[in-house]
Amino acid sequence: MDEKTSIIGRVRGMNWSGLLQCTAVEKNGRTIVSDCYYEGAFKLARPIYLHPSQPTIYLMHVGGGYVDGDRYKTEISLQKQARMIVTTQSATKIYKTVKTPVQQYTSFFLDDQSVLEFFPDPVIAYEKAKFYQETTVYMKESATFIYGDIITPGWSESGGLFRYDWIRSKLKIYYEGHLKLFDHLYLEPSKGITGIFQMEEYTYIGSLFVVSPLITKDVLKKFENIAAHFPNEAHFGWSTPAVPGLVVRILARETYIIETIFQLIHQLIREECFQEEPIFLRKY
Amino acid sequence: MLDKLLPLLQLCDSNFPSGAFSHSFGFETYIYNEKINNEKTFREALCAYIRTQLTYIDGLACRLTYDFLQKQSKDDVWRLNEILAALCLARETREGTRMIGERMWKLCREIYPFEIWNDDKEKRDYIHPAIVFAIVCDHLEIPKDITVLSYLYTSVQTLVQNAVRGIPLGQTDGQKLLVFVQPYLIEAVQTIDALTEEDLGAVTPGLEIAQMQHEQLSVRLFMS
Numbered sequence: 001m002d003e004k005t006s007i008i009g010r011v012r013g014m015n016w017s018g019l020l021q022c023t024a025v026e027k028n029g030r031t032i033v034s035d036c037y038y039e040g041a042f043k044l045a046r047p048i049y050l051h052p053s054q055p056t057i058y059l060m061h062v063g064g065g066y067v068d069g070d071r072y073k074t075e076i077s078l079q080k081q082a083r084m085i086v087t088t089q090s091a092t093k094i095y096k097t098v099k100t101p102v103q104q105y106t107s108f109f110l111d112d113q114s115v116l117e118f119f120p121d122p123v124i125a126y127e128k129a130k131f132y133q134e135t136t137v138y139m140k141e142s143a144t145f146i147y148g149d150i151i152t153p154g155w156s157e158s159g160g161l162f163r164y165d166w167i168r169s170k171l172k173i174y175y176e177g178h179l180k181l182f183d184h185l186y187l188e189p190s191k192g193i194t195g196i197f198q199m200e201e202y203t204y205i206g207s208l209f210v211v212s213p214l215i216t217k218d219v220l221k222k223f224e225n226i227a228a229h230f231p232n233e234a235h236f237g238w239s240t241p242a243v244p245g246l247v248v249r250i251l252a253r254e255t256y257i258i259e260t261i262f263q264l265i266h267q268l269i270r271e272e273c274f275q276e277e278p279i280f281l282r283k284y
Numbered sequence: 285m286l287d288k289l290l291p292l293l294q295l296c297d298s299n300f301p302s303g304a305f306s307h308s309f310g311f312e313t314y315i316y317n318e319k320i321n322n323e324k325t326f327r328e329a330l331c332a333y334i335r336t337q338l339t340y341i342d343g344l345a346c347r348l349t350y351d352f353l354q355k356q357s358k359d360d361v362w363r364l365n366e367i368l369a370a371l372c373l374a375r376e377t378r379e380g381t382r383m384i385g386e387r388m389w390k391l392c393r394e395i396y397p398f399e400i401w402n403d404d405k406e407k408r409d410y411i412h413p414a415i416v417f418a419i420v421c422d423h424l425e426i427p428k429d430i431t432v433l434s435y436l437y438t439s440v441q442t443l444v445q446n447a448v449r450g451i452p453l454g455q456t457d458g459q460k461l462l463v464f465v466q467p468y469l470i471e472a473v474q475t476i477d478a479l480t481e482e483d484l485g486a487v488t489p490g491l492e493i494a495q496m497q498h499e500q501l502s503v504r505l506f507m508s
Contacts, residue, residue, distance in 0.1 A: 180370050181373070182371045182485060183487065184487055185486070185487060196328065196329050198332070198489065200490040235490075237374070237493035237495070238496055249489055249496065251490065
């Protein structure tokens, strides 16, 4: 992991609005957070063990929201066989951005047989906000990466939807060093995003990505069975990416519809791939 | 220019055996759900497709490839190819695009001698059609804007042909549509010209869901 150490070295001292780095290691069948560093507006609370051997960490923003010109960086490393659940303490709120778009970079390094479950709270962009987020995953073939992301239509004083300037969200998954999954959502409401091929008159987008050798034909078959019972209010599609895994894209008119589907899938994967009980990320 | 016109006509001919006519790229799901069911609804969808998928993915990929070729930067072409393969999350559409690209690449290498590509020993299991198209046009010394415009036109032509069969529409309606979209295609070339690699691949969630749902459709005319 020399390459990674040097990346971490370079990242510090770059004047981030918030920087968070942490490493999880497996010791005698239990994962512990061995190394943790944060500065600026980012903070990490003590890991919570909702599962006896798998920590859940809550990423926190002490300021309450992202403002003009903010730049954030999060780097999380899972060493061999480490298992961790990562979430946020509250929604990612992006306020009016007049000059420089808010940028958020998140990287995950997943070593052999590690398992990362990443379910951040939804992104809420306020009126005139510009937000760029890029999530990059460097993973081994034997590792598992699960990521659920929700983008809301934002918030404005007038109550109108889609009042932000734009949101660009990219996900890059490097699998054994090769880019195998690239997702790029770009929402610029002034150009018209509500119609056919785009939001189809829905308002919330949910995207769930699973890359894992444990997503077998059998698991996909079971997924298909539960997908038949997803809430009617959701408009969704699912498929399999170029590497073993599952991708689900959901359009809905409320956050909880997407959250419900995420939870059903998350639970299925925990049961079928890991013979584990479901985890509930109790926050409220 | 006369000598360039004929190879371009051949490449854009709807009889050029790329296999594209077997794919609807998600349109069939909309036809199945009756969201697209006549000339008007198809026309609106086609315009949306030009503004989104064709601009930010296919057209931009074609233009970027052309730029990379002008700079003799083959590594960038293959890097772009890797991005395009990773970008398509719907399996059927990804496989369909792969088959079309592969077939075009094989055929074009038979009919044109691309010496500069002979040193490429790596086994490619994917090559995007937009990249093949740009490589051929660069080889034929066809200007960049005409290359991009022609590529957009062939994509739209295939969709119109498929709509004539799938909805169905009259042949005359199909030809009228191909006249109607011309200013939209020219506008798209201008938009594409101002984009950068950062813009590449901005997906349209609704269309992508349709491409994914196509895998489960009970009655299908098309492979994607």
